[in-house]
Amino acid sequence: MSVRRHPALVAAHYGTLILLAVVCVAPIILMFATSLKLQTQIFTTGIHFIFAPTLENYRGVLGEDSFKRYLANSLIVGVVSTAITLVLACMAAYGLARFRFPGRKSMAYVTLLLRTVPLAVLAVPVFMIWSQVGLINSLWGLILLYVAVNLPFAIWLLYGFILQVPRELEEAAAIDGCGPVKVFYKVVLPLIKPGIAAASIFTFRIAWNEFILALVLTDRATRTLPVAASLYITDIGVDWGKIMALGSLIAIPPLIFTFIAARQIITGLTAGAVKG
Amino acid sequence: MRTPRWVPWLYLGPAVAVMAAACLYPLLSALQLGFYDWSMGTPWGEAKWVGMDAFSRAFQDPAVWRSLRTTLLFASVCVTAEMVLGIALALALEGQIRGMAFFRTLFILPMMIAPIAVGLTWRYLFDAQFGLLNAILAIFDAAPIGWLAQENTAFIAIIIADIWQWTPFVFIMMIAALANVDGAVLEAARVDGANWWQTTFRVKLPMVMNVIAITLLMRLIDAFRVLEVIYILTFGGPGDSTEILSLHIYKTAFVGQRMGSAAAISVLLLMVVVALSWFALRLSNPLKDEER
Numbered sequence: 001m002s003v004r005r006h007p008a009l010v011a012a013h014y015g016t017l018i019l020l021a022v023v024c025v026a027p028i029i030l031m032f033a034t035s036l037k038l039q040t041q042i043f044t045t046g047i048h049f050i051f052a053p054t055l056e057n058y059r060g061v062l063g064e065d066s067f068k069r070y071l072a073n074s075l076i077v078g079v080v081s082t083a084i085t086l087v088l089a090c091m092a093a094y095g096l097a098r099f100r101f102p103g104r105k106s107m108a109y110v111t112l113l114l115r116t117v118p119l120a121v122l123a124v125p126v127f128m129i130w131s132q133v134g135l136i137n138s139l140w141g142l143i144l145l146y147v148a149v150n151l152p153f154a155i156w157l158l159y160g161f162i163l164q165v166p167r168e169l170e171e172a173a174a175i176d177g178c179g180p181v182k183v184f185y186k187v188v189l190p191l192i193k194p195g196i197a198a199a200s201i202f203t204f205r206i207a208w209n210e211f212i213l214a215l216v217l218t219d220r221a222t223r224t225l226p227v228a229a230s231l232y233i234t235d236i237g238v239d240w241g242k243i244m245a246l247g248s249l250i251a252i253p254p255l256i257f258t259f260i261a262a263r264q265i266i267t268g269l270t271a272g273a274v275k276g
Numbered sequence: 277m278r279t280p281r282w283v284p285w286l287y288l289g290p291a292v293a294v295m296a297a298a299c300l301y302p303l304l305s306a307l308q309l310g311f312y313d314w315s316m317g318t319p320w321g322e323a324k325w326v327g328m329d330a331f332s333r334a335f336q337d338p339a340v341w342r343s344l345r346t347t348l349l350f351a352s353v354c355v356t357a358e359m360v361l362g363i364a365l366a367l368a369l370e371g372q373i374r375g376m377a378f379f380r381t382l383f384i385l386p387m388m389i390a391p392i393a394v395g396l397t398w399r400y401l402f403d404a405q406f407g408l409l410n411a412i413l414a415i416f417d418a419a420p421i422g423w424l425a426q427e428n429t430a431f432i433a434i435i436i437a438d439i440w441q442w443t444p445f446v447f448i449m450m451i452a453a454l455a456n457v458d459g460a461v462l463e464a465a466r467v468d469g470a471n472w473w474q475t476t477f478r479v480k481l482p483m484v485m486n487v488i489a490i491t492l493l494m495r496l497i498d499a500f501r502v503l504e505v506i507y508i509l510t511f512g513g514p515g516d517s518t519e520i521l522s523l524h525i526y527k528t529a530f531v532g533q534r535m536g537s538a539a540a541i542s543v544l545l546l547m548v549v550v551a552l553s554w555f556a557l558r559l560s561n562p563l564k565d566e567e568r
Binding site for chain 2: 020032119151244
C-alpha cells in the first residue's frame with residue numbers, strides 16, 4: 001500500500017508529529033530535569049536548559065527510612081495484586097469464553113459495569129467495611145481491593161484473546177489425554193501470552209499508580225509511594241526538587257513498561273471498541 | 277461436550293467472589309449507608325437511621341449542585357476539546373507513516389504515568405513563581421499569572437492538564453479505527469469524484485461512527501471519575517471552584533467526616549456513570565464475537 005505523497009506533505013506530517021510528541025513529553029522531561037536540580041537552581045526564575053545535574057534530591061528522598069518502607073509496600077501491593085488478578089482473570093475469562101450457562105450474560109454485563117465505578121464512590125463504603133472487618137491499614141486489604149477493581153478489565157481483555165484460540169487445538173490435546181488444567185497450561189496459555197502481558201501491565205500500573213484508595217485505607221506503616229508523595233506537598237511546602245524526585249521515581253516503572261510493551265498497551269487501550 | 281452445570285462456576289467462582297466482596301457489596305452498602313447518619317470512628321451500632329434524609333438533603337445542598345455544575349462544565353469542555361483535537365489530528369496524520377509506532381509510544385506516556393506524578397508536574401508548571409508557563413509569559417513581557425490562586429485560571433488549569441493527558445487516547449482510538457476502514461470504499465468514492473472533504477465527512481467518519489461514539493462515552497465516563505490529578509493540582513480550590521463531584525465526595529467523607537451524606541452523593545454520581553456505561557455497552561456489544 002504505497003500512495004505516493006508530496007514531500008512537503010510528508011514534511012508537514014512529521015513536523016506535526018514531532019510537535020505533538022514534544023507537547024506530550026516535555027512536562028515529563030521537565031519533571032526529571034527538576035528532580036536533578038538544586039533548590040537554588042530551581043529558585044532562579046526563567047528557562048534554563050543547561051545546568052549541572054545533581055542527585056542530591058534523590059539522595060534526600062532515598063535516604064529516608066520511611067521511603068524504603070513505602071517502596072516495599074508499593075512493590076508488594078503491585079506484584080501480589082497483579083499475580084492474583086491474572087490467575088483469577090485467566091480462569092474467569094476461560095470460563096466465559098468456553099461455556100454457555102444460565103446467568104452468563106448478566107454476569108458479563110455486571111462485570112463490565114463494575115469497570116467504570118468511580119473510585120471515590122468505592123472509597124467511602126470500603127473504608128467503612130474494611131474498618132469493621134479489620135482489613136483497614138493492612139496491605140492485604142489494599143491488595144484485595146485492587147484485585148477486585150482490576151478484574152473486570154483483565155477478564156475482558158483476556159476473554160478477547162481466548163476467543164481467538166481455536167477450540168480444535170484444545171480438543172486435540174484432550175484426546176491426547178490432557179486434563180483441563182494441562183490443556184489450559186500447555187495449549188491456551190502460550191497462545192494468549194500477549195493478552196497476559198497487556199493485562200499484567202494494566203493491572204500493575206493501576207496498583208502502582210493508584211492513590212485515593214491507598215490514602216484512605218493505609219496508615220504510616222502500610223502507606224504506598226503515591227500516598228507518600230501526596231503528603232510531601234503539604235509537609236515540605238515548595239521543595240520542588242525533592243517532590244519531583246519522588247514523582248520521577250513513581251513514574252519510572254510505568255515508563256519502562258510503556259517503552260518495552262507499547263504494542264500490547266495499545267491493544268489493551270483499544271480493546272473492545274476497535275477490531276483487530 | 278456435555279459438562280455438568282457447576283463446571284463453569286469452578287472457573288468463574290473465585291473472580292466473582294472477589295468482585296462481589298470488594299466491589300458489589302461495598303456499593304450496595306453505600307446505598308444502605310445513605311439511609312444512616314454515621315460518623316467515622318464510631319461503632320456502626322450507634323449509626324442512626326435517617327431514611328431518605330441524606331438523599332433529600334444532598335439534593336437540596338447548594339454545594340452539591342455547585343459541584344455537579346463544575347463537574348458537568350469540566351467534563352463537557354474537556355471531552356469536546358479532546359474529541360475535536362484527537363479526531364482532527366488522526367485525520368491529518370493517518371496512513372502509512374514510518375516511525376508511527378514510536379510516536380504512538382510517546383503519545384501514551386501521559387496516560388501511563390501516575391496521576392500523582394501528572395498532578396505534581398502540572399502544579400509545578402503552573403507555579404506562579406517558578407513555573408514554566410509564567411516563564412514563557414515573561415519572554416513576551418506579560419505579567420505572571422497566579423494560575424492556581426484564581427478561580428477562573430485554576431479551572432482552566434485542570435482542563436489543560438486533562439486535555440494534555442487524554443487527547444492522545446482519542447487520537448490512538450481514531451488512528452486504529454481509521455486503519456480498519458476499507459480502502460476500496462474510499463477509492464470508489466474518489467472515483468465517483470468526491471473530494472477530500474466529502475470522502476472524510478460523508479464516507480470515512482460515518483464508517484467509524486461507532487468507535488467515535490464509544491470513545492466519546494469512555495472519555496465522558498472517565499471525566500466523571502477523575503479525581504487524583506485535581507486533588508493534587510488544586511484540591512478543589514480556590515474556594516470550591518474546581519471541586520468536582522468525586523472530590524466533593526472525598527471531602528465530605530474524609531475531611532467533613534459525614535459518611536452518610538458522602539454515600540448519598542456517591543449514589544448520585546454512580547447513577548450518572550452507570551447510565552453512561554450502559555450506553556457504551558449497548559454500542560460496543562461486548563458479546564458480539566460469539567455469533568460467529
